[in-house]
């Protein structure tokens with residue numbers, strides 16, 4: 594199926610958007626990492642202050658290797674910040690650190706979509722891998738056979754969970770960035786006139802999640818089309 598030119602037609606727009614988003618992330622990050630904050634805090638110090646201000650003294654802030662590898666781990670309640678963000682004193686560093694702190698704030702304030710997203714994580718990651726295998730076997734057996742059709746439908750059902758994950762992930766990511774910008778200013782880490790470069794980095798990062806969602810939707814549509822479920826044609 595990966596040699597099917599129609600497959601590339603389905604996913605091409607999402608791939609192009611993903612490439613564009615990556616370029617935007619790199620360029621906006623580079624730009625904002627050249628601008629020091631007037632407050633002078635590092636990303637790690639900013640995250641610590643934002644967490645403490647909300648009473649989240651138990652959430653740890655740790656460095657992690659990699660470029661833009663920053664994330665919040667809800668299980669161990671840890672923010673892991675890449676070296677440039679952890680030590681950096683730029684608008685890019687505090688913006689990304691605040692976004693990750695935003696996820697910890699979401700958890701503390703029982704933000705609904707975050708709980709749904711975290712619940713879907715195990716199903717979505719293994720489900721999408723299994724669905725590709727099932728779908729390929731289903732195609733070989735052909736949709737005309739009972740078993741082939743059952744496998745195609747099962748793979749489509751499994752992949753739908755991945756699409757749901759991506760759809761729920763969007764509000765989670767947008768909300769984390771919204772909180773980040775708000776608390777950065779409220780806690781005096783940056784002032785309102787320093788927000789624009791932060792906004793550009795976080796918007797570019799959000800675009801990568803939009804691309805991932807579009808990619809999952811187009812993948813699902815391809816599965817439906819290939820399984821013959823998009824047309825009323827019977828053959």
Ligand SMILES: [Zn+2]
Pocket residue numbers: 692693696766769
């Ligand atoms: Zn995030």
